[in-house]
Amino acid sequence: MNSKILIIGACGQIGSELTFKLRSLYGDDNVIASDISYSNLDIVNSGIFEIVDAQDYASIKVCVEKYNIDTVYLMAAMLSATGEKYPMKAWNLNMTSLFNVLNLARAKFIEKIFWPSSIAVFGPTTPREDTPQYTVMEPSTVYGITKQVGERWCEYYHKNYDVDVRSLRYPGIISWKTLPGGGTTDYAVEIYHKAITGKAYECFLSENTALPMMFMDDAIKATVDIMTADTNAVKIRSSYNLSAMSFTPKEVAASIKKHIADFEISYNPDFRQSIADSWPSSIDDAQAREDWDWSSDFNLEAMTNEMLIQLSKKYATSNKIIE
Ligand code: NAD
Numbered sequence: 001m002n003s004k005i006l007i008i009g010a011c012g013q014i015g016s017e018l019t020f021k022l023r024s025l026y027g028d029d030n031v032i033a034s035d036i037s038y039s040n041l042d043i044v045n046s047g048i049f050e051i052v053d054a055q056d057y058a059s060i061k062v063c064v065e066k067y068n069i070d071t072v073y074l075m076a077a078m079l080s081a082t083g084e085k086y087p088m089k090a091w092n093l094n095m096t097s098l099f100n101v102l103n104l105a106r107a108k109f110i111e112k113i114f115w116p117s118s119i120a121v122f123g124p125t126t127p128r129e130d131t132p133q134y135t136v137m138e139p140s141t142v143y144g145i146t147k148q149v150g151e152r153w154c155e156y157y158h159k160n161y162d163v164d165v166r167s168l169r170y171p172g173i174i175s176w177k178t179l180p181g182g183g184t185t186d187y188a189v190e191i192y193h194k195a196i197t198g199k200a201y202e203c204f205l206s207e208n209t210a211l212p213m214m215f216m217d218d219a220i221k222a223t224v225d226i227m228t229a230d231t232n233a234v235k236i237r238s239s240y241n242l243s244a245m246s247f248t249p250k251e252v253a254a255s256i257k258k259h260i261a262d263f264e265i266s267y268n269p270d271f272r273q274s275i276a277d278s279w280p281s282s283i284d285d286a287q288a289r290e291d292w293d294w295s296s297d298f299n300l301e302a303m304t305n306e307m308l309i310q311l312s313k314k315y316a317t318s319n320k321i322i323e
Contacts (some may be wrong), residue, residue, distance in 0.1 A: 003112075005031045006069040008054045008097070011040035014116070014170075014219060016178045018073060019043055021220045032067050036076070040178060054097035057104070064109050065316070071112040071227075072101050080120055081272050082182035083143035094228045102153060108110040113165040114227055117151050117239035119212055120144035121169060125276045133241045133281035133287045144182040151238035158237035159246040166226045167239035171283060174303060175216035176310040184275045187212055188252055190191030192304075193257045200264040206248040207267050210281035215298035215306070222294060229292040236287060243283040244296035245303070255304040308312035 005022055009015045010033035022031045023046075034052035038044045048067075053059045054076040060251040076097050083090030103207065104110050122131055123138040139145050147169075157163040172185025180186040187203050214222075222242055226234060247255075253265040288294035298306070 002026055002030050003071050004067055004069045005071045005073065006052075006060075006063060006067065007031065007033050007073045007075060008052055008060065008101070009035055010049075011035040011037070011043050011178075012075055013178045013180045014173060014216070015073070015075035016040055016043050017175060017216050017220055018075065018223060020046070021224065022073075023047060024311075025224070032063065032069065032160050034063060042177075054100065055093060056101045060100055060104060061109060066110060070110055071114075072104070072110050073114040073223075074101050075100065075116065077116075077146075078143065079181055079183040080118075080141050080143040080275055081184055081186070083146075084141060084271065084275065087142040090142045091146055094143070094150065098150050098153060100163065102157045102163060105165070106157060106161045111164060112227070113154075113163065114223060115150065115154060115165060115167050116223075117144070117147045117167050117255060119169055119171050119279050119283060120275075121148040121151060122278075122280050126280060128281045130282050130284040131241070132284050133236070138247045141275055144278075147239075155238040164228075164231060165237060166234055167237075168222055168226060168242045168288075169239045170219055170242060171212035171244070171282070172212045172221050173214055173216055174307065176307050177216075178316060184272045184279070185211055187211060187249060187278070188247075191249070191252060191256065192307045192311055195260050195263045196308055196315060200266065201253075202266050202268050202274050203249045204268065204270045205249055205276050206269045206273060208248050209273070209276050210246050210248045211276055212243055212246050212280060212283045214242070214296065215303040215307075218244050218296045218298050219296065221297070222288075225292055225294060233292045235291050238292075240288040240291075241283050241285045242288055242294065243285040245299050246282040247300050251300065252304070255300050256308070258301075259304065 034050045078090040
């Protein structure tokens with residue numbers, strides 16, 4: 001029987017692209033998009049859409065029962081930069097939403113969960129280069145704390161209640177369809193929008209800040225791969241390290257300049273610099289490669305090429321420019 005899927009937080013940067021991908025795989029009627037508001041009309045108008053509050057157990061359960069959902073992708077969260085401004089809201093949203101779906105699975109209303117973790121689970125005491133799967137984890141942001149605690153709970157629910165929960169530690173995700181929602185790696189999306197619209201970019205991180213990054217297509221591929229992997233292949237039930245590339249603002253600017261020679265960048269680090277400084281610069285994802293055959297397709301050059309092609313098409317048909 002075909003899977004019936006609910007995506008919570010489907011209007012966001014990753015949820016929106018995941019919705020389209022899962023609909024192409026499982027059929028439009030089998031993938032229900034939901035969010036707390038109608039913030040992304042492309043998603044709202046593209047198929048079945050419901051308002052669901054991830055913090056409200058009953059709100060999710062009603063939707064699960066209405067559509068006979070067996071699999072939930074929980075993409076709602078407050079991200080790193082916004083989380084530092086609203087610590088308790090970040091804690092409440094990120095933890096309550098996770099407990100809600102874990103408890104729905106424990107009570108057998110759903111069978112399978114995808115929940116994203118992040119490189120933010122690591123902290124200043126973690127080895128920064130090629131950060132291993134198992135290492136020191138002392139996150140210094142609220143967001144990182146919620147993700148690390150979330151990982152522990154996922155493993156706990158799997159071990160003690162046999163909940164089939166699967167998770168990836170996404171690096172910074174770069175995409176052209178939907179803007180990012182308040183993370184520390186958002187600069188690597190904004191920079192392409194400025195470049196393609198002929199503007200200079202003032203970066204909120206310093207020029208040599210290396211961070212792990214990934215093009216959206218690879219993030220979606222990894223998500224589908226881990227969710228379709230044989231259950232015995234998914235040996236880690238906290239969350240898997242995941243890697244594609246690592247670059248600095250200076251390096252991404254240089255890759256853009258190969259296409260747009262007069263593109264200008266300046267640097268004015270703000271509070272997000274200290275968040276970035278607490279994270280790894282590169283990630284060792286050997287375990288994901290070994291357990292469920294993970295491999296990435298996009299490096300920096302291939303991603304820059306694709307971002308500039310897609311954004312130039314997008315701006316040619318729209319008059320919206322991000323400020
Ligand atoms: P986003 O901020 O773009 O989207 C989150 C969505 O959740 C938004 O559409 C928002 O309206 C919705 N939402 C907020 N509160 C809600 C609630 N109470 N109920 C229902 N929906 C609610 O985030 P994203 O970048 O798409 O991230 C998705 C997941 O991936 C998150 O768990 C995030 O921590 C993780 N992640 C993202 C990145 C990245 O670079 N984007 C990196 C690492 C991990």
